[in-house]
Amino acid sequence: MSNATASSTTDPGTDTTNVADRDKARRWREGGSEPLLRVRDLRVTFQRQGAEPFEAVQGVSFDVHPGQTVGLVGESGCGKSVTSLAIMGLLPERGNKVSGTVDYEGTNLLELSDQQMRDKRGKDIAMVFQDPLSSLNPVIPIGLQVTEVLERHRGMSRKAATPVARELLDRVGIPDPDRRLRDYPHQLSGGMRQRALIAIALACQPRLLIADEPTTALDVTIQAQILALLKELVEETGTALVMITHDLGVVAGLCDEVNVLYGGRIVERGDRHDLFAQPRHPYTNGLLASIPRMDAPRGQRLVPIPGSVSDNLPWTSACAFAPRCSQPIEVCTQKMPELEEHHQRALRCFNPVEVSR
Amino acid sequence: MTDPTSEPTQPDEKATAPAETERTAYDGSDVLVDAKGVKVHFPIKRGVIFDKTIGHVYAVDGVDLQIRRGETYGLVGESGCGKSTLGRAILNLEPPTDGSVVFDGVDIATLKGEELRKKRQDIQMVFQDPLSSLDPRQSVESLLFEGMKAHGIAKNAKEARPRLVELLNAVGLPEAALAKYPHEFSGGQRQRIGIARALSVNPKLIVADEPVSALDVSVQAQVINLLEDLQDEFGLTYLVVAHDLAVVRHISDRIGVMYLGALAEEAEADDLYAAPLHPYTRALMSAVPVPDPVIEDRREQILLTGDLPSPSHPPTGCRFHTRCPWRQETKCDTERPVLRVPEIPGVGQSHRVACHWTEQIEAGEITPHEVAPQATDLSDLLDGDASLMGPASISEAL
Numbered sequence: 001m002s003n004a005t006a007s008s009t010t011d012p013g014t015d016t017t018n019v020a021d022r023d024k025a026r027r028w029r030e031g032g033s034e035p036l037l038r039v040r041d042l043r044v045t046f047q048r049q050g051a052e053p054f055e056a057v058q059g060v061s062f063d064v065h066p067g068q069t070v071g072l073v074g075e076s077g078c079g080k081s082v083t084s085l086a087i088m089g090l091l092p093e094r095g096n097k098v099s100g101t102v103d104y105e106g107t108n109l110l111e112l113s114d115q116q117m118r119d120k121r122g123k124d125i126a127m128v129f130q131d132p133l134s135s136l137n138p139v140i141p142i143g144l145q146v147t148e149v150l151e152r153h154r155g156m157s158r159k160a161a162t163p164v165a166r167e168l169l170d171r172v173g174i175p176d177p178d179r180r181l182r183d184y185p186h187q188l189s190g191g192m193r194q195r196a197l198i199a200i201a202l203a204c205q206p207r208l209l210i211a212d213e214p215t216t217a218l219d220v221t222i223q224a225q226i227l228a229l230l231k232e233l234v235e236e237t238g239t240a241l242v243m244i245t246h247d248l249g250v251v252a253g254l255c256d257e258v259n260v261l262y263g264g265r266i267v268e269r270g271d272r273h274d275l276f277a278q279p280r281h282p283y284t285n286g287l288l289a290s291i292p293r294m295d296a297p298r299g300q301r302l303v304p305i306p307g308s309v310s311d312n313l314p315w316t317s318a319c320a321f322a323p324r325c326s327q328p329i330e331v332c333t334q335k336m337p338e339l340e341e342h343h344q345r346a347l348r349c350f351n352p353v354e355v356s357r
Numbered sequence: 358m359t360d361p362t363s364e365p366t367q368p369d370e371k372a373t374a375p376a377e378t379e380r381t382a383y384d385g386s387d388v389l390v391d392a393k394g395v396k397v398h399f400p401i402k403r404g405v406i407f408d409k410t411i412g413h414v415y416a417v418d419g420v421d422l423q424i425r426r427g428e429t430y431g432l433v434g435e436s437g438c439g440k441s442t443l444g445r446a447i448l449n450l451e452p453p454t455d456g457s458v459v460f461d462g463v464d465i466a467t468l469k470g471e472e473l474r475k476k477r478q479d480i481q482m483v484f485q486d487p488l489s490s491l492d493p494r495q496s497v498e499s500l501l502f503e504g505m506k507a508h509g510i511a512k513n514a515k516e517a518r519p520r521l522v523e524l525l526n527a528v529g530l531p532e533a534a535l536a537k538y539p540h541e542f543s544g545g546q547r548q549r550i551g552i553a554r555a556l557s558v559n560p561k562l563i564v565a566d567e568p569v570s571a572l573d574v575s576v577q578a579q580v581i582n583l584l585e586d587l588q589d590e591f592g593l594t595y596l597v598v599a600h601d602l603a604v605v606r607h608i609s610d611r612i613g614v615m616y617l618g619a620l621a622e623e624a625e626a627d628d629l630y631a632a633p634l635h636p637y638t639r640a641l642m643s644a645v646p647v648p649d650p651v652i653e654d655r656r657e658q659i660l661l662t663g664d665l666p667s668p669s670h671p672p673t674g675c676r677f678h679t680r681c682p683w684r685q686e687t688k689c690d691t692e693r694p695v696l697r698v699p700e701i702p703g704v705g706q707s708h709r710v711a712c713h714w715t716e717q718i719e720a721g722e723i724t725p726h727e728v729a730p731q732a733t734d735l736s737d738l739l740d741g742d743a744s745l746m747g748p749a750s751i752s753e754a755l
Contacts, residue, residue: 075573175663175730189664219435219600221661224644228660246574249646253653272650290578292607294645295652298627301585302607304578310543324575 071255126201132193143181191222263320418618431609481555485567487547545576662730682725
């Protein structure tokens, strides 16, 4: 297995998909297109009553180019969902402070008024959430929830919007869409609800789609369907996708660029082929070693990462991963490493994993 | 249909045809759990004054399985396939509607009251959600001591203390944890407490229902390794119920794949993953994402269309035929396949599969075809009407 990985990365000429991917990535980087979304130094601090304020996102920066799929991966508590909510302006008004810039085609989304943001949300930027049952309104039929977006953003009448809604449901693979328009969310299965949610998100042909753990609540066979659907829609419509997930397997098949988050910061970034073939950050490396794999020989012991995220809160000013790291050096517990860009990779580590292959 | 209120009956020869499977001969002496024709049906009741039973949810519908001493048996399947209910039926937490569960020579389906309570010392359970399965108002000491007291292992907490410390050491927690409460621990540590509680009464079998699915990836590996270590140390037998195939494959010696209340395939872990035979197993395994872009780009997925049909109206014949890409005109929708050892060279006696056409599919005589997705109507469960299910349109997406 590892041999196959190594050979395909050291000799990309033999692997056509790999080459196509790299070309695409180079185009994005070398000024082929302006980034659609440019997040710079995003910080989210939660004020807590009777306790120190807690900085959940500590300076996250990344770019999303048109048509690109960017993954944000990490365990619970790493700040990946808070990042997405901050971009969408969906954090509660009280009790938190958001700073930095979220530049969407030249507009800083963080400076927009509520009204301006409402015009953008659902139209230019859409979001798909983890739990489709709690994101759909339980007392309104599916059809109405789709037409609502069309009426609000595209100024259609309900009569004109209904056939479009039907088309959308059909497009995302919901059987018998005419009947489903009149169904309530509880009458749909989990996979169908997620499809309905994707249909709502795509109703206005957004240029950016943020998917926050869209398949976590679903069974594997349904997950495969939804991932295939997302992949196809992204390729077809040119929508940029930000995929937020804890599942490295999902990222490996879907994302062009992968950002690994830990402790509210990006610790490693790279093209998916490079990142999975040569993880440099001990955390990425540790995650990959701790997952039981379908294709690994059986009987091999897993190598877990000791401790857990919550054991080491609050994150000190030094490297947040140092207490769990397999190879900490002295400086790790004294100061925070910077995110250093190098050959289309970014790494935040004083003592990275040696490149062995 | 079996009346769910009647006493569980012995299956003997009276077991109905679909439940009867061709058994492979195992040496009977090392079998710890022998479940035969287990069925668990839940009545769907309705009515204002009189509760009328208007149908049943066939959660488990005729499962035969044997768990040998010291092995780990993995039960996989998607949500709603009845894997958890089967796990609970083996503990008699959910009394089987029909069939027998012989544990260590005693049919626990016939046990009642005090006898059943005593037997439970030998069978313990580890639950999915460690926070909701631990009483938030009990300290760890009292949580662990409760079972020991109930089964007469220790009379008071003082006497039990050395044993409690030993238990905590075994699961990798410090002695100081005894005085703490469940909310003071992280998810992984709580699951360790749940495991320590199961161990406290020296069980022979531990049924672990989704033991790691609520945990973060990096912590999952810790708990999986712990379960393996404890098995070696205490000679435990595990029944691990989970939806994550990679986890089940890693931990199990033998695996049973469930679909809609019945076993679709059963085999040694290595055999099952090297050569899955049932169309459902093939599809399930091809759907699991692998954290390796090179493999992800190259592999061919068998995308199943549609959802799991409702267990209150299971499809006739083979339960998988509505979604099966290899479905044939004959047999599949009329005859329920039995779990059997297929006649394929190289496939051992322990590999059993419930498919009419296994041999032909394996030989390549039958090729997969497109399947129109059929939606599952969840309102079935509410109004008991499945006739609404119309012909499904084929979307170009799938």
